[in-house]
Amino acid sequence: EVQLVESGGGLVQPGGSLRLSCAASGFTFSNYWMSWVRQAPGKGLEWVANIKQDGTEKYYVDSVKGRFTISKDNAKNSLYLQMNSLRAEDTAVYYCARVVGGSYYWFDPWGQGTLVTVSS
Amino acid sequence: DIQMTQSPSSLYASVGDRVTITCRASQSISSYLNWYQQKSGKAPKLLIYTASSLQSGVPSRFSGSGSGTDFTLTISSLQPEDFATYYCQQSYSTPRSFGQGTKLEIK
Numbered sequence: 001e002v003q004l005v006e007s008g009g010g011l012v013q014p015g016g017s018l019r020l021s022c023a024a025s026g027f028t029f030s031n032y033w034m035s036w037v038r039q040a041p042g043k044g045l046e047w048v049a050n051i052k053q054d055g056t057e058k059y060y061v062d063s064v065k066g067r068f069t070i071s072k073d074n075a076k077n078s079l080y081l082q083m084n085s086l087r088a089e090d091t092a093v094y095y096c097a098r099v100v101g102g103s104y105y106w107f108d109p110w111g112q113g114t115l116v117t118v119s120s
Numbered sequence: 121d122i123q124m125t126q127s128p129s130s131l132y133a134s135v136g137d138r139v140t141i142t143c144r145a146s147q148s149i150s151s152y153l154n155w156y157q158q159k160s161g162k163a164p165k166l167l168i169y170t171a172s173s174l175q176s177g178v179p180s181r182f183s184g185s186g187s188g189t190d191f192t193l194t195i196s197s198l199q200p201e202d203f204a205t206y207y208c209q210q211s212y213s214t215p216r217s218f219g220q221g222t223k224l225e226i227k
Binding site: 037044045046047050059061062095100101104105106107108109110111112113 | 152154156162163164165166169170175207209211212214215216217218219220221
């Protein structure tokens with residue numbers, strides 16, 4: 001069974017940092033692009049970042065460029081999101097998701113999510 | 121960036137009803153449109169990809185159609201487990217964008 005399990009969320013002050021992790025199992029992690037998608041409380045979904053199978057290509061939504069870094073460790077079957085200079089508007093549930101379908105891809109499956117709260 | 125607009129934002133329906141949710145893109149996205157279902161407190165689940173392809177394991181009462189800028193998700197006969205929020209998402213260009221969601225509630 002394909003499974004994604006996020007961890008690392010919590011309460012952090014504005015300007016602080018947090019590192020999210022996503023443990024993957026049930027598929028060959030090194031063969032897939034991976035993504036982070038977030039959802040602010042009571043709001044819709046927002047794609048955050050993508051990373052290529054080998055980590056050589058990364059893409060970000062404009063609002064997190066220069067502050068967030070996506071990475072993956074294929075030996076550990078793990079995806080990460082390093083979040084620096086956090087702002088109140090980064091408060092959200094962060095989901096990791098497997099990217100499927102080539103260039104015109106979709107997200108499947110998703111992890112259960114981890115909540116990040118940015119507040120003083 | 122491509123903007124995705126869903127209508128309606130909320131919808132009240134009864135078990136057994138046929139319901140249709142619409143998604144419109146701000147520019148042509150060919151058939152690169154996906155649909156997700158999200159139940160309260162849960163992660164989104166893929167229902168339909170590339171406009172009309174049913175994800176494995178998803179009941180056949182779900183169907184998708186459309187191309188260009190206008191797309192629809194249809195549930196042919198609502199079941200109790202279908203009451204949820206539905207999102208469309210374009211996979212034509214980066215940033216991948218989602219619609220604002222359609223909340224399907226029990227009448």
